[in-house]
Amino acid sequence: MKRTTDIHGPFRELLARRLDEHLAPPETEALNRHLRTCAACASVDRDYRETRHLLRALPDATPPRDLWARTSTALDRALVGAP
Amino acid sequence: MKCLRSATRLPPEARGDDVTAGGGDASQDTGARACCAAYPGRARPRGASFATTGERVLVRDVALLRAAPVTQDQAAARAVVEQLFALHHREIYTYLNRMLREEELAADLTQETFIKAFRALDSLEDPARARAWLYQIASRTALDELRRRKIVRFIPWTGESGGTAASAEEVALHRRLSGEMERALAAIPERQRNAIILAEVHELTGVELAAALGVSHVAARAVLTRARESLRQALAVERAEAAIRGVGEAAPAEAEERRR
Numbered sequence: 001m002k003r004t005t006d007i008h009g010p011f012r013e014l015l016a017r018r019l020d021e022h023l024a025p026p027e028t029e030a031l032n033r034h035l036r037t038c039a040a041c042a043s044v045d046r047d048y049r050e051t052r053h054l055l056r057a058l059p060d061a062t063p064p065r066d067l068w069a070r071t072s073t074a075l076d077r078a079l080v081g082a083p
Numbered sequence: 084m085k086c087l088r089s090a091t092r093l094p095p096e097a098r099g100d101d102v103t104a105g106g107g108d109a110s111q112d113t114g115a116r117a118c119c120a121a122y123p124g125r126a127r128p129r130g131a132s133f134a135t136t137g138e139r140v141l142v143r144d145v146a147l148l149r150a151a152p153v154t155q156d157q158a159a160a161r162a163v164v165e166q167l168f169a170l171h172h173r174e175i176y177t178y179l180n181r182m183l184r185e186e187e188l189a190a191d192l193t194q195e196t197f198i199k200a201f202r203a204l205d206s207l208e209d210p211a212r213a214r215a216w217l218y219q220i221a222s223r224t225a226l227d228e229l230r231r232r233k234i235v236r237f238i239p240w241t242g243e244s245g246g247t248a249a250s251a252e253e254v255a256l257h258r259r260l261s262g263e264m265e266r267a268l269a270a271i272p273e274r275q276r277n278a279i280i281l282a283e284v285h286e287l288t289g290v291e292l293a294a295a296l297g298v299s300h301v302a303a304r305a306v307l308t309r310a311r312e313s314l315r316q317a318l319a320v321e322r323a324e325a326a327i328r329g330v331g332e333a334a335p336a337e338a339e340e341r342r343r
Binding site: 012013016017019020021044047048051052054055056058060061062063064067068070071072074075078079 | 165186189201202264304311318
């Protein structure tokens with residue numbers, strides 16, 4: 001079991017890194033070669049992409065309209081209290 | 084600054100309202116709109132490096148602040164923070180709301196973030212990284228609050244994003260997925276949760292994430308990699324449990340149906 005984890009671990013890390021940055025050409029080549037023969041890692045690749053999609057679909061929140069007024073007042077207080 | 088998320092998800096009209104509501108002057112408004120015009124309705128691509136008018140003004144003002152005598156710079160510092168607020172308060176509020184799931188608390192902590200920014204403006208060494216610097220302050224503020232209050236809940240996905248009318252089935256699907264994601268996020272370590280929300284939801288670049296987390300780029304990448312795997316596994320567990328619950332809930336109904 002540990003051996004299986006060791007085999008796939010580096011590729012899982014590459015899959016995660018690939019979402020954030022360009023991999024070096026040898027890394028990309030090795031990863032793609034592995035994905036062609038490893039259904040488990042291909043599934044993880046799909047999971048990572050789905051997770052990213054779900055997270056990025058979360059809606060923005062709308063701040064309260066008086067947030068600046070409150071912050072401005074607090075800034076004024078901080079300004080008065082500043083040395 | 085590479086990415087200006089305060090000006091990414093909403094159309095310029097809506098965003099313009101927000102910026103001016105922040106008390107900004109014309110230059111701030113122009114800056115936000117310039118960004119919107121360049122990337123209407125979507126996030127600025129990672130790696131884009133031009134500065135908006137608002138950002139250029141910010142860089143200029145921070146430079147002036149650096150040169151001002153200590154006794155005269157408090158008002159100038161306030162003006163800089165006012166610009167930072169106009170540019171970034173919406174995304175900071177969204178981030179804090181997502182982390183804490185309490186609107187009023189998120190508003191309080193957004194205010195606190197900008198007050199801390201005012202007091203620590205000297206530590207903003209590169210105005211081009213003001214966004215990541217603000218996230219760093221907000222992140223520490225949120226984690227402190229989470230530790231203090233032990234809040235682990237998250238805002239459910241309402242399915243209201245996307246800008247197009249969704250069918251009832253789509254809304255129901257989004258709500259189910261949101262619930263799963265919410266519980267999965269709650270199940271992973273706090274630090275990892277923070278990293279993946281900042282990276283994926285708020286789209287911080289690797290450098291920005293490292294700055295926000297206050298760690299090296301390599302360390303930030305390692306946390307994010309662990310977070311992706313933790314979240315994947317947590318989501319799988321959540322879905323398996325949901326399936327079991329679904330079977331459990333369906334079984335009595337099916338038994339009742341058979342009795343009839």
